[in-house]
Amino acid sequence: MKVRVLGCSGGIGAGLRTSALLLDEDVLIDAGTGVGDLALDAMRRIDHVFVTHAHLDHVCSLPLLADSVGPQRQAPLTVHAIAPVIAALRAHVFNDNIWPDFARLPRPEAPYLRWRVIVPGETVTLGARRITALAVEHGVPAVGYWLDSGAASLVFTGDTGPNDALWDQVNAIANLRYLLIETAFCERDKAIAVAASHLCPSLLAEELGKLRVPAEIFITHLKPGDRALTLAEVAAALGADRARALEDGQLIEF
Numbered sequence: 001m002k003v004r005v006l007g008c009s010g011g012i013g014a015g016l017r018t019s020a021l022l023l024d025e026d027v028l029i030d031a032g033t034g035v036g037d038l039a040l041d042a043m044r045r046i047d048h049v050f051v052t053h054a055h056l057d058h059v060c061s062l063p064l065l066a067d068s069v070g071p072q073r074q075a076p077l078t079v080h081a082i083a084p085v086i087a088a089l090r091a092h093v094f095n096d097n098i099w100p101d102f103a104r105l106p107r108p109e110a111p112y113l114r115w116r117v118i119v120p121g122e123t124v125t126l127g128a129r130r131i132t133a134l135a136v137e138h139g140v141p142a143v144g145y146w147l148d149s150g151a152a153s154l155v156f157t158g159d160t161g162p163n164d165a166l167w168d169q170v171n172a173i174a175n176l177r178y179l180l181i182e183t184a185f186c187e188r189d190k191a192i193a194v195a196a197s198h199l200c201p202s203l204l205a206e207e208l209g210k211l212r213v214p215a216e217i218f219i220t221h222l223k224p225g226d227r228a229l230t231l232a233e234v235a236a237a238l239g240a241d242r243a244r245a246l247e248d249g250q251l252i253e254f
């Protein structure tokens with residue numbers, strides 16, 4: 001399995017892209033602004049999108065992706081998400097007002113996308129690859145994803161606040177190699193992190209205290225204006241070598 005980080009920032013700006021991971025050539029985990037860097041050919045090869053939650057930084061490229069490649073694809077793009085996320089995207093984005101309902105268009109029998117409901121704990125198998133939704137706590141319905149190549153696993157938390165249930169799931173992954181976990185806010189904004197169900201460095205340290213299996217840890221979703229500060233606080237809270245920032249463009253193979 002190859003995971004290419006198309007975007008992992010908590011915001012936009014030159015060189016910064018929001019949440020999107022390209023798994024091999026045909027699967028996206030989230031569809032933030034990072035998707036827009038792909039060539040049209042590469043976008044056309046994407047058959048599946050697994051959405052963590054409906055917040056805009058995680059889905060904003062989905063409507064444009066469906067529209068850009070739909071006419072050139074033979075089959076609809078399959079969008080996997082928990083039911084409330086699909087309901088939100090249908091009601092508020094693909095509603096023929098903000099964007100066309102491409103689950104019906106251009107023709108109901110040959111739409112550009114189709115929705116597939118998943119439930120936390122469910123595994124979708126694509127060839128040898130296993131993709132499992134993990135329940136997280138984010139104030140809105142949300143999941144993370146566990147990607148298992150057979151040889152090793154990567155867990156991407158997506159957006160989450162403190163969540164004991166997540167660690168029960170992660171600690172049960174025998175072949176865990178990588179953990180991509182958010183730290184959206186710096187310590188100054190801990191109250192906002194708590195209110196918005198995100199993490200800050202001290203909350204990250206508390207969460208990682210619940211991790212019982214070894215893993216290489218990468219930090220995602222850093223706010224652009226506080227990136228350096230937050231990373232310094234992460235190093236202070238965890239120790240200098242425990243975690244490092246995930247970078248846009250990074251390639252992880254496992």
Ligand SMILES: [Zn+2]
Pocket residue numbers: 053055138159
């Ligand atoms: Zn979010």
Ligand SMILES: [Zn+2]
Pocket residue numbers: 019055057058159221
């Ligand atoms: Zn987010």
